[in-house]
Amino acid sequence: MNVEQTTLDGVVILTPARHGDDRGFFSESWNRKRLTEAGLDYDFVQDNHSLSAQTGTVRGLHFQAPPHAQAKLVRCGRGRLFDVAVDIRQGSPTYGQWTGVELSFENGRQLLIPAGFLHGFITREPDTEIIYKCSDYYAPECDGAVRFDDPDIGIDWGAATGQAILSQKDAAAPRLADIHSPFTYEA
Numbered sequence: 001m002n003v004e005q006t007t008l009d010g011v012v013i014l015t016p017a018r019h020g021d022d023r024g025f026f027s028e029s030w031n032r033k034r035l036t037e038a039g040l041d042y043d044f045v046q047d048n049h050s051l052s053a054q055t056g057t058v059r060g061l062h063f064q065a066p067p068h069a070q071a072k073l074v075r076c077g078r079g080r081l082f083d084v085a086v087d088i089r090q091g092s093p094t095y096g097q098w099t100g101v102e103l104s105f106e107n108g109r110q111l112l113i114p115a116g117f118l119h120g121f122i123t124r125e126p127d128t129e130i131i132y133k134c135s136d137y138y139a140p141e142c143d144g145a146v147r148f149d150d151p152d153i154g155i156d157w158g159a160a161t162g163q164a165i166l167s168q169k170d171a172a173a174p175r176l177a178d179i180h181s182p183f184t185y186e187a
């Protein structure tokens with residue numbers, strides 16, 4: 001498994017090995033022991049899987065507040081997407097900064113996002129499926145969102161987002177400056 005750092009401490013890109021043969025390939029998409037050996041041990045308890053039918057679908061930027069904050073291990077099961085994490089830990093030297101990576105079925109890359117970060121993505125192909133592990137259960141009472149096109153964050157989604165396909169919740173999300181982040185940076 002290849003591990004690449006990003007500009008945000010704790011957000012890393014993982015690429016599990018693929019064992020190809022004349023049938024196709026086999027890959028251990030998640031191996032807790034291997035992550036622990038890389039110093040990335042998370043107790044994932046829930047797998048999520050969503051399908052976005054149209055290119056230019058944006059889901060995010062979301063977080064779950066403590067006591068149900070979620071770390072996530074994100075991968076693309078079909079299609080192609082641009083996955084983004086934003087640091088919202090109060091006091092962090094990278095507060096409000098973002099990092100992004102293209103995840104696709106083809107490249108097999110995964111993004112590991114600790115708790116304390118917003119998560120969102122934009123699809124780059126039709127019928128794109130995202131699959132991700134979460135370190136806590138769904139808790140709608142702890143659900144939070146920030147608008148994906150917040151100018152103070154300034155995410156480059158790599159596409160025109162004026163026609164982004166959004167849920168009503170995401171279309172009405174506040175700017176980061178208008179929320180009180182429940183996360184605190186611990187050096």
Ligand SMILES: Cc1cn([C@H]2C[C@H](O)[C@@H](COP(=O)(O)OP(=O)(O)O[C@H]3O[C@H](C)C(=O)[C@H](O)[C@H]3O)O2)c(=O)[nH]c1=O
Nearest residue numbers: 048050059060062063072119120121137138139167169
């Ligand atoms: C997140 C979640 C949702 N749901 C139900 C609630 C709604 O009836 C339906 C769609 O939920 P929502 O519109 O919040 O789904 P997304 O817009 O894909 O939200 C997710 O998108 C970003 C990228 C994330 O990282 C989060 O996991 C999550 O916020 O699934 C559940 O039953 N369990 C869950 O864990």
